[in-house]
Amino acid sequence: MKLLEEKILKEGKVLKGDILKIDGFLNHQMDVDFLDKLAKEIYENFKNRGINKILTVESSGIGLACLTARFFHCKVLAAKKSRSLNISENVYHSTAFSFTHKKENTIVVSKEYLSQDDVVLIVDDFLASGNACLALIDIARQAGATIAGVSCAVEKTYQGGRKALEDLGLTVVSLAKIGEMKDGKIDFID
Amino acid sequence: MKLLEEKILKEGKVLKGDILKIDGFLNHQMDVDFLDKLAKEIYENFKNRGINKILTVESSGIGLACLTARFFHCKVLAAKKSRSLNISENVYHSTAFSFTHKKENTIVVSKEYLSQDDVVLIVDDFLASGNACLALIDIARQAGATIAGVSCAVEKTYQGGRKALEDLGLTVVSLAKIGEMKDGKIDFID
Numbered sequence: 001m002k003l004l005e006e007k008i009l010k011e012g013k014v015l016k017g018d019i020l021k022i023d024g025f026l027n028h029q030m031d032v033d034f035l036d037k038l039a040k041e042i043y044e045n046f047k048n049r050g051i052n053k054i055l056t057v058e059s060s061g062i063g064l065a066c067l068t069a070r071f072f073h074c075k076v077l078a079a080k081k082s083r084s085l086n087i088s089e090n091v092y093h094s095t096a097f098s099f100t101h102k103k104e105n106t107i108v109v110s111k112e113y114l115s116q117d118d119v120v121l122i123v124d125d126f127l128a129s130g131n132a133c134l135a136l137i138d139i140a141r142q143a144g145a146t147i148a149g150v151s152c153a154v155e156k157t158y159q160g161g162r163k164a165l166e167d168l169g170l171t172v173v174s175l176a177k178i179g180e181m182k183d184g185k186i187d188f189i190d
Numbered sequence: 191m192k193l194l195e196e197k198i199l200k201e202g203k204v205l206k207g208d209i210l211k212i213d214g215f216l217n218h219q220m221d222v223d224f225l226d227k228l229a230k231e232i233y234e235n236f237k238n239r240g241i242n243k244i245l246t247v248e249s250s251g252i253g254l255a256c257l258t259a260r261f262f263h264c265k266v267l268a269a270k271k272s273r274s275l276n277i278s279e280n281v282y283h284s285t286a287f288s289f290t291h292k293k294e295n296t297i298v299v300s301k302e303y304l305s306q307d308d309v310v311l312i313v314d315d316f317l318a319s320g321n322a323c324l325a326l327i328d329i330a331r332q333a334g335a336t337i338a339g340v341s342c343a344v345e346k347t348y349q350g351g352r353k354a355l356e357d358l359g360l361t362v363v364s365l366a367k368i369g370e371m372k373d374g375k376i377d378f379i380d
Contacts, residue, residue: 023300024302024303025265027268028267028268028270028299028300028303029265029266029267029268029300029303030256030259030265030266030267030268031265032256032259032260032263032264032265032266033260033263035256036260058248058249059248059249059252059268059270062249062252062253062256063252063253063256063266063268066220066222066225066252066253066256066257067256067257067260069220069222070222070223070226070257070260073222073223074222075215075219075220075221075222076219076220076222076253077218077219077220078217078218078219078220078249078253080218080249083291101273109218110213110218110219112214113214113218113219
């Protein structure tokens with residue numbers, strides 16, 4: 001999506017440790033009018049799949065997920081990062097390693113809100129290793145829900161997330177695909 | 191707001207420890223079409239105040255904040271709960287005691303995204319003791335920003351938050367005001 005690539009080139013910074021800093025419009029501060037355009041694009045890609053729920057994980061995916069859900073007229077379910085080791089019987093849970101925080105996160109979703117009747121689209125801000133998405137997929141499968149696909153704003157193509165998801169037979173749509181970040185320069189691939 | 195009161199009576203449950211469980215539409219699962227109506231109501235209350243930014247705190251306020259920002263055509267800034275004690279010089283920070291999690295949270299906002307040029311509306315899901323809002327106000331004041339007011343979906347009127355905020359001279363608009371929760375019954379006040 002040209003619009004997103006241009007925004008990244010204009011406002012993004014490449015920091016040490018392969019970090020793309022675009023938190024001025026994507027997740028810490030959210031440029032809602034801009035994200036609404038990304039949301040519409042995600043909707044256009046998945047609008048005929050019978051999706052009735054968007055699944056994301058707190059907290060950086062919630063803004064984009066809610067804006068996307070407005071086009072689908074569906075609900076958003078935001079998995080929580082569990083602070084305790086006591087996982088209740090009333091939740092589905094899975095674990096994802098976070099490279100950003102260098103730790104294993106347990107994420108949970110209330111069993112009340114996800115079932116085999118749901119057709120879910122997974123939405124997040126970034127796709128890198130795919131670990132967060134894989135944990136959400138694990139949870140959706142525990143619930144017996146149908147997974148219509150995965151959509152992210154920005155993909156770091158060189159971190160393997162897409163392959164892991166496509167190997168599961170899933171449709172993956174990311175709106176900007178980064179092929180390389182080198183010496184502060186960002187290269188996109190189509 | 192009658193619509194929200196009816197939704198709470200229909201879907202809400204009162205749990206032990208003065209907990210109103212409405213996470214099926216407000217924050218864990220988000221009924222986006224419904225929240226969009228709350229967002230419009232918040233907008234109607236504050237539309238003439240020159241607001242250019244909505245300030246909230248992760249993660250349960252983000253959905254409502256983003257939907258509200260769509261009406262204002264403004265940005266959302268979501269304060270982060272800091273996981274580390276090393277607070278960088280590049281952030282404003284404050285602390286809020288969370289009764290839900292029984293602990294002190296440090297919340298942070300990047301200095302890049304808040305300044306004296308901003309006129310902010312604080313948006314959150316719940317107003318109870320007001321601690322989260324007070325921390326956001328502290329941060330907005332550190333930045334020299336103007337605070338146009340505070341708006342929350344659900345207020346527990348008996349926990350003192352409104353008084354603390356109004357004592358600071360702030361306009362507080364909550365969409366449903368709970369006067370009492372007793373024996374599983376929820377009473378609203380006008």
